Amino acid sequence: MRLQTDTKAIVLSVLRDGPKHGYAIAKAVRETSAGMLKLGEGQLYPTLYSLEEEGWVVAEWEGEETDQPRRVYRITESGCKELEQRARRWHDFVAGVNRLMPDEPRPEVAR
Amino acid sequence: MSGQQFLAEVREQVGHQIPADVVESRLRELRSHIDLATEAYVELGDDRVGAESQAVRAMGDPRLLADDLIRQFHRTDRASAWRLCRWTAPLIALIAVAPAFLLPSWAGLVGSFEQIIQILTILAVTIFMCHVAVTRRWLFLPVSVWSTGVAVLCVLLSFLSTPPSHPNSPNPVFIEGLSKERTAIQAWQAGMPPTSLGPIEVPSSGVLTLLYVPFPIPQRYPSSYMMKAMTPDEAKAAWATYGRACAEAFPQKEREVMAMVEGKSYSWPERWGALARITLITFALSGFVLGVFNAMVLWIVSRARRRRAARITVS
Numbered sequence: 001m002r003l004q005t006d007t008k009a010i011v012l013s014v015l016r017d018g019p020k021h022g023y024a025i026a027k028a029v030r031e032t033s034a035g036m037l038k039l040g041e042g043q044l045y046p047t048l049y050s051l052e053e054e055g056w057v058v059a060e061w062e063g064e065e066t067d068q069p070r071r072v073y074r075i076t077e078s079g080c081k082e083l084e085q086r087a088r089r090w091h092d093f094v095a096g097v098n099r100l101m102p103d104e105p106r107p108e109v110a111r
Numbered sequence: 112m113s114g115q116q117f118l119a120e121v122r123e124q125v126g127h128q129i130p131a132d133v134v135e136s137r138l139r140e141l142r143s144h145i146d147l148a149t150e151a152y153v154e155l156g157d158d159r160v161g162a163e164s165q166a167v168r169a170m171g172d173p174r175l176l177a178d179d180l181i182r183q184f185h186r187t188d189r190a191s192a193w194r195l196c197r198w199t200a201p202l203i204a205l206i207a208v209a210p211a212f213l214l215p216s217w218a219g220l221v222g223s224f225e226q227i228i229q230i231l232t233i234l235a236v237t238i239f240m241c242h243v244a245v246t247r248r249w250l251f252l253p254v255s256v257w258s259t260g261v262a263v264l265c266v267l268l269s270f271l272s273t274p275p276s277h278p279n280s281p282n283p284v285f286i287e288g289l290s291k292e293r294t295a296i297q298a299w300q301a302g303m304p305p306t307s308l309g310p311i312e313v314p315s316s317g318v319l320t321l322l323y324v325p326f327p328i329p330q331r332y333p334s335s336y337m338m339k340a341m342t343p344d345e346a347k348a349a350w351a352t353y354g355r356a357c358a359e360a361f362p363q364k365e366r367e368v369m370a371m372v373e374g375k376s377y378s379w380p381e382r383w384g385a386l387a388r389i390t391l392i393t394f395a396l397s398g399f400v401l402g403v404f405n406a407m408v409l410w411i412v413s414r415a416r417r418r419r420a421a422r423i424t425v426s
């Protein structure tokens with residue numbers, strides 16, 4: 001099944017646990033969702049730049065003196081507020097769907 | 112594909128659409144990501160070449176990535192549709208109303224007035240579709256509003272340029288057309304070749320325009336008649352085919368044209384009613400047509416992208 005989700009909310013949510021670089025964000029999404037969510041890693045970066053432009057995250061290069069410099073992202077206060085709003089909308093949506101769904105998948109549909 | 116090739120492809124696709132220093136910063140970050148991912152795959156037991164290949168594959172299609180980077184940089188993905196259309200919407204609107212301002216002789220350049228309208232309509236819709244394909248946004252509303260606005264402006268200008276009580280003055284284009292047609296019909300009835308070898312009018316079922324618009328529209332072009340510039344041979348052939356019909360239709364047509372050019376005037380209530388009709392029809396028609404094309408392009412583009420995209424998916 002392929003579903004489009006709120007990528008920005010997911011990225012903000014991962015960053016709420018602490019500053020991370022792009023690869024770590026993609027890894028965190030994969031691991032935290034136990035492999036259910038797979039982030040198209042290339043598409044992660046335009047999302048991060050949008051978040052940065054909105055002022056919801058800030059970024060800075062770290063380890064520039066090493067051969068593996070990384071751009072680390074940190075969630076801002078306005079980013080936290082945005083995440084709260086998006087999370088609320090998401091939970092409302094899920095609650096609505098849950099009310100419609102049966103508790104257990106039924107093996108056969110009664111005719 | 113190696114990491115280097117991937118980054119080269121992204122750089123090529125981005126071209127000069129993003130400033131060089133920004134591109135370098137983006138590529139540096141992508142390079143760092145690919146290196147980290149490669150290390151992770153190596154730790155899992157892959158050889159370096161295979162690991163790098165896997166890391167690059169996880170990045171998705173470089174063309175899509177470049178496209179997203181460009182969209183993100185230029186704010187195409189989140190700017191308002193009105194701002195995105197600030198150049199194309201007026202352009203499309205002007206192209207759409209351009210036929211009203213064309214000189215009759217220009218119709219001869221491509222064949223007929225109707226062909227000019229068709230060509231300009233296709234041009235306007237093509238520009239609109241290209242813009243939708245590039246921005247991947249719903250743009251039909253601003254374009255419809257602009258088109259309606261420009262159409263209304265043209266009509267308002269015509270209102271302002273003529274007082275309501277002012278009778279129509281004889282229109283040289285109509286009078287000359289009638290005169291030529293009368294001469295041509297007489298020649299045809301006498302079994303002689305028609306003398307009308309320039310632009311001739313072929314009667315159509317169009318209703319004479321309700322509005323008296325002295326501003327260029329009727330003075331330059333009687334829009335309810337299909338005009339065509341013909342060669343002598345074409346004119347002969349046309350008269351052979353349409354001669355009888357023209358001769359039969361001519362008295363009625365003459366009455367209609369003369370009624371229009373001799374003294375009929377329109378009051379302000381009539382004008383405002385006509386303006387309201389034009390506004391509604393233009394907005395509804397352009398909104399519907401452009402909305403359909405907008406939806407079509409978005410559907411095609413999203414399907415094309417979905418095949419190549421590696422977004423967040425639920426497995």
